[in-house]
Structures are given as structure tokens and as C-alpha cells.
Amino acid sequence: MSKPTTYRFSFGPWNISEGADPFGPEVRPVFPHEKKYALYKPLGFDGVQFHDDDVVPNIDDLTPAQISKQCAKVKKMLDNQGLVPEFVAPRLWFAPQTVDGGYTANSAKDRRYALERTLRTIDVAREIGCGAVVLWLAREGSYIRESKNARIAYQRILETINAMLAHDKDIEIWIEPKPNEPTDAAYVPTIGHAVALAYASSDPKRVKGLIETAHALLAGLDASDEMAFALAHDKLGSVHLNDQNGLKYDQDKNFGTANLRGAFNQVRVLEEAGYGSKGEFIGLDVKAMRTQKGKGVTSHLTGSKELFLHLVNKVRSWDRKLEQQMIDARDYEALELAVMKHIMGVR
Ligand code: 3MF
Ligand code: MG
Numbered sequence: 001m002s003k004p005t006t007y008r009f010s011f012g013p014w015n016i017s018e019g020a021d022p023f024g025p026e027v028r029p030v031f032p033h034e035k036k037y038a039l040y041k042p043l044g045f046d047g048v049q050f051h052d053d054d055v056v057p058n059i060d061d062l063t064p065a066q067i068s069k070q071c072a073k074v075k076k077m078l079d080n081q082g083l084v085p086e087f088v089a090p091r092l093w094f095a096p097q098t099v100d101g102g103y104t105a106n107s108a109k110d111r112r113y114a115l116e117r118t119l120r121t122i123d124v125a126r127e128i129g130c131g132a133v134v135l136w137l138a139r140e141g142s143y144i145r146e147s148k149n150a151r152i153a154y155q156r157i158l159e160t161i162n163a164m165l166a167h168d169k170d171i172e173i174w175i176e177p178k179p180n181e182p183t184d185a186a187y188v189p190t191i192g193h194a195v196a197l198a199y200a201s202s203d204p205k206r207v208k209g210l211i212e213t214a215h216a217l218l219a220g221l222d223a224s225d226e227m228a229f230a231l232a233h234d235k236l237g238s239v240h241l242n243d244q245n246g247l248k249y250d251q252d253k254n255f256g257t258a259n260l261r262g263a264f265n266q267v268r269v270l271e272e273a274g275y276g277s278k279g280e281f282i283g284l285d286v287k288a289m290r291t292q293k294g295k296g297v298t299s300h301l302t303g304s305k306e307l308f309l310h311l312v313n314k315v316r317s318w319d320r321k322l323e324q325q326m327i328d329a330r331d332y333e334a335l336e337l338a339v340m341k342h343i344m345g346v347r
């Protein structure tokens with residue numbers, strides 16, 4: 001048995017929010033972005049996940065020199081805080097040019113905007129010392145199927161990936177699949193789609209996936225199987241651990257709080273594959289409840305991390321010999337009861 005992984009954790013500054021939802025405004029006092037970074041280390045987090053405009057606000061309005069200057073400032077801040085930039089994601093879904101999608105928009109001008117902004121995101125990543133760009137393909141889908149040609153849309157996503165790989169010889173691209181929301185149906189709903197794009201690309205080794213628990217659940221899939229699929233192809237760039245209580249709005253609940261057994265199995269799959277041993281982060285994508293009071297609310301982050309670590313202990317203390325006996329006897333009834341009792345801490 002190799003030595004146990006010491007996990008490192010990450011999250012994006014958007015995880016510390018003021019509680020706005022699609023039906024109501026912010027309910028907590030504003031906590032400025034720049035102040036969030038000072039919270040990471042004291043909370044036990046080493047990695048920062050960025051949108052491009054978290055690094056460079058108003059990125060569309062700045063010259064390359066201004067962008068470089070801002071990147072240098074952020075790099076210095078990260079170095080001072082002892083933080084690692086895990087990835088940068090082009091926040092395309094906010095731009096007025098991407099109302100009908102970015103890479104898959106029907107307008108050539110809008111597609112050009114999306115590509116240019118994405119290539120700039122790669123430059124931003126490199127300048128802050130970060131080796132990965134995440135594509136959450138939020139608006140690459142459709143509201144009605146007839147509005148776009150899906151076959152052409154897939155080709156366009158692939159062309160974008162190839163252009164990104166050509167733009168920088170080292171950057172990795174991690175695709176974060178999600179089946180729906182904000183579109184009715186997304187073109188890259190599962191890790192299988194992302195991995196197919198990776199193999200079809202000009203440099204499959206540099207194209208991987210980022211799996212969010214809730215996104216797998218929204219697709220009706222088991223998040224641990226999605227992770228296992230990526231790991232079997234050596235294509236799990238990172239994770240967004242969280243939870244989701246059935247097919248509702250995108251909840252980003254705390255890890256393990258709605259589906260404890262599913263969370264146990266995600267930790268188990270990650271542990272068994274040695275995920276984290278090469279520096280991969282345990283990323284969180286969790287949202288504090290709107291009811292939570294305070295400024296700079298972070299208890300959902302520390303709570304999710306704590307539950308993750310408890311589950312690591314559960315996975316490590318699980319009796320594998322007994323498990324093998326039950327598998328050999330094909331007594332899955334006994335196996336299920338034993339798993340449940342182990343998770344619940346009863347004998
Ligand atoms: C989506 C993501 C992020 C979102 C974040 C804020 C990288 O699941 O992971 O994109 O921006 O959730 O909405
Ligand atoms: Mg989510």
C-alpha cells in the first residue's frame with residue numbers, strides 16, 4: 001500500500017458570496033474580492049480557482065500591458081500568501097456577446113470574441129504561474145434544439161480546444177461538464193463527452209475533465225462513477241465537490257450533506273486512484289445558504305472540508321478483507337449493510 005495522500009484543498013472566490021439568488025438580491029454585506037484571498041490559508045486552503053475576471057477585473061476593456069500589470073500584482077499577492085493558482089476559467093457566460101453561446105454561437109463575431117477571450121485567459125493563467133484553464137461550457141447548448149446545428153456545434157468546440165492547445169504548448173484544458181442550466185440542454189453534459197473531445201483533440205494528454213458532484217447528479221449519474229471514468233483515462237484534472245438534493249435548481253450544497261453514501265464513494269474512488277498524490281487539489285464549489293448571517297461567510301467551506309476528511313477516515317478504516325469476503329460470496333446484501341453501518345458508525 002502506498003503512503004496515504006495528504007490532501008490539499010481549493011475553492012474559487014465566488015464561493016464567498018453575499019447570498020443573491022435568481023429571485024432576490026444580496027442579503028449579506030459586501031466582502032471585497034481582494035480580502036477573500038487572506039482567508040484561504042487560515043481556513044486550511046492552499047489553492048485558488050479563478051475566473052479570468054477575478055484575476056483581471058474588466059478584462060475586456062484593458063490593453064495587454066494593463067492585463068500583464070494586473071497579473072503581476074495577483075501573482076505577487078499569491079506568492080505573499082503562499083497560495084497556488086489552480087486554474088483560470090474564462091467567465092464567458094457573463095458577457096453580452098455570449099447570450100447565444102460563445103464557441104457555438106450562431107454569430108461568427110460572437111464566436112471570435114469567445115475564442116479571443118479564451119486565448120487571453122490562457123495568457124492570464126501563464127502570467128500568474130498557473131498551468132490549467134477550465135472550460136465550464138455554460139452557454140454552449142441551446143434553449144430550443146432547432147436554433148443550432150448540434151453537429152457543427154461539436155466541431156466548433158473541438159476547433160476551440162485545438163486553437164487553445166496551439167496557443168500555448170504547456171497549458172492543460174479541463175472541461176467541466178454540466179447537463180443543463182443555464183441552457184435547456186448542454187452540448188457537453190457528462191465526463192464521457194469531455195473525454196471524447198480530449199481524444200479527438202490535437203493533444204489528448206493535455207485535455208482533461210473537472211467533475212462537479214452536483215452536475216453529475218443533475219445528469220442522473222453517479223458522481224463517483226463519473227470520477228472513476230475520468231481516472232481510468234488519467235483525465236481527472238480536478239473536482240468540484242458539493243452536493244445536490246435531487247433534480248432541483250443547481251444547489252451547490254455542502255459536500256456529503258444530501259447524499260452521504262455517494263460522498264463516501266467519491267472519496268473512496270479518489271483515494272483508490274491516488275488522486276491528490278501528484279498535487280491535484282480537492283476543489284469545492286459550494287454556496288452558503290441565503291439564510292446565513294455575517295460578512296465573508298465561510299462555514300460552508302470549512303464544513304465541507306471537515307466532512308471530506310471524516311469520509312477519508314471512513315474510507316481508510318473500511319475493512320477491505322471483510323469486503324472481499326462478501327464480494328467473493330456474492331453477498332451484496334451483507335456488503336450493503338456493512339457499508340451503511342460503517343458510514344453511520346454503528347457496529
Ligand atoms: C460552475 C463553476 C464555475 C462557476 C461558479 C460560479 C468555473 O460549476 O464551477 O465556473 O463560475 O460556480 O457560478
Ligand atoms: Mg454547481
Ligand code: MG
Pocket residue numbers: 176212240285
Ligand atoms: Mg463547478
